[in-house]
Amino acid sequence: MTDKRARLQGITLAGQSGFWDLEQEAGRITALRPTPTGGGGYVMPLLADVHTHLDKTMTAPRMPHRAQSLFDAIEIMGQDATRWTDEDLRNRATEGLAKAYHHGTALMRSHVDWSHADAPRSWHVLNELAQDWRGRVDLQLSSLTALDDLARIGADIAPALRRDGGILGAFVYRNDDLATHLKTVFDLAETHDLHLDFHVDEGLDTEAQGIDAIIDETARRGMASRVLCGHGCALSVRDPAEVETLLGRAAEAGIGLTVLPGANSYLQDAGPGRTPRLRGLAPLREAAAAGVPVMLGSDNVRDGFFPYGDYDLIDVLRMGVLMGHLPPEDWLDGISARPAAWMGHDLSLRSGGPADFIHFDATDLNDVISRPSAVRRVWRDGAVLSPFHGDL
Template identity: 65%
Template sequence: MNAPEIRGGTLTGLSLAGRDGTWDLTHQDGRIVALRPSPTTGGGFVMPRLADVHVHLDKTFTADRMPHRALSLFAAIEMMAADAATWTVDDLTRRAEAGLARAHAHGTALMRSHVDWHGKEPPPAWRVLSDLAGQWQGRVDLQLASLTPLDDLVENGTSVAPTVRDEGGVLGAFVYRNEDLGEKIGAVFDLAEKYGLDLDFHVDEGVEPEARGIDAIIAETARRSMAGHVLCGHGCALSVRDPEEVRRVLDRGAEAGIGLTVLPGANSYLQDGGPGRTPRLRGLAPLHEAGTAGIPVMIGSDNVRDGFYPYGDYDLWDVYRLAVLNGHLPHHDWLDAISAAPARWMGRDLGLREGAPASFIRFDASGPGDALSRTRAGREVWQNGRRLPEFQGDET
């Protein structure tokens, strides 16, 4: 397919995400000034830029340092902890900037990176990524979320939470089959209320049906009336719990107002692993059922080229392809999960409408199905009326 005809700031004959027919898009001074039905076709498929609500820039591009493939989540945690002891400011900066550059080139406008935080003081990665957030503002707007094991956060949260608040971050915890779960989840919500923080949990990241941290989080969200401020990532255990029980949990989650982030890459890679055997359980949270219940569902990149997942390139469109295939998603209906829904959760609007910034992605394809089917389909990223140059970064 040829590139769209451009005359006086108009792209013609576009297939536009969420709209039937074809459209002409006129932009001026960096903004969309007109969207009109088009008599032509063949201009490509256009969608809003992307919002990646769950990544780990502190760990990224360390896969080549790992001594072997991780066959479980906790094996990956152990290997990454050993590598983290060697991190320097220069190392962290180089790797994280490479991730941001790739995300920007692929069309990501917003990103939330979780940062491992043990103890009371901010880790070096928090400081590095805080600095990068300022440097990258306007290209990839970066939000940080602390990530602390639940027991540690209960112990050290009064030191962690003020820093997270002062730097505009999100408070996060890793929750997995903890003792005294309800009491400890309540303590995290106490911190959120005291310091005015949103919450983002890594929860039930395994395929044991006994993992029920999400139940406690939903109950506390409802009790505190914190709808729209509590995001749950992973939820792998929901894939192996009784379906009727899961339906009730999701209904309660929708009523409480939580969000759900599904991570098809690392979860599929780590769950039910073992040497010389094919995994049977993939750990994919119930996307269809959560969406039907009314829970906002988001899809994120999660780990990229590290001990948890040694693949990826901060290309959220490629992650979407993986989710469509693994989750049997109707590809037209779930585009919001990588754009509008996570953007709203991060307090932004990436929608394409008259008066909005002329920032979008144009694929050399007839629609999303065509773009997903052809991995080498051309892609242009536009920001404020300008087409970005193709990424020329070095390998990391």
């Protein structure tokens, strides 16, 4: 459906009180006006998914068994990766991007496994897709390399990232000689003017304290707003007083935190024939209270790490709300404004801005979270997207 001119009357607008009329023409919002009458639905900005894995996505049917731990998932996904082709990668990642687009995601960052000096085929394929999808889902790419390997091959990876506009990423978990290896990574980031995105402390071991060293190095280098830490599962089992102090330091250093409720709750404390007790959810409420920018992401979708999901950030927010006891309206920015700003974009709704938004048949965000079946209409350039049925 294409509307050269359209008006939504009596809507509830995310982050605003009262009711509003929204007018748009030729793909731009021409007016946002308060109105005394409601009942027109709920409107929110488009969404930003700052932590995904498009190289692995949609491989769940090929997994030999359900992963029993993070490292089991790494093993079975590594076996599958030996069979990836350009066509396989392109088809799976395209499906993921299409799902995200039709759910209302405008920005995405995907981590890409990178274990040798030369760029993997997935990096080349996803760079091509980033060009193809520009303007629909603007895609950033981050390398993902085990910290010990990155200290060895980072000098080959970093120039390629700089050339392609990528992010330098590392997997950090109980590494020997941690401080030295992190110094090498930060040196590379400074030399090549790269942002950093870490998978850190993704386990339930209280001795996993990689994030402490990352905070120290970020503060020492003055790299505020350039270092993002994902997962932080070990923070959920460390001493609360110690964590409170640590989060205060993280806020002062200007580090961001991405919490991944799907895959973390699925893999942490997993075991055959038993109900998990510990879900590995990083202390996102405490982090936000300390002043840390906290975001939520889809992480793995339908692969060996997490066999579910649909690149629907509203579903991710719903998981976060339920697991973290979050007030929904206070956390919408965690899947929209905050990660968008972290990726260098602005998705806010304003008069004169693009007519890009999501309209729910719902009274407010609590209603959206409570009713997954609430009708959703994604507007892009002043038109409602047709429902996605697997065709592009």
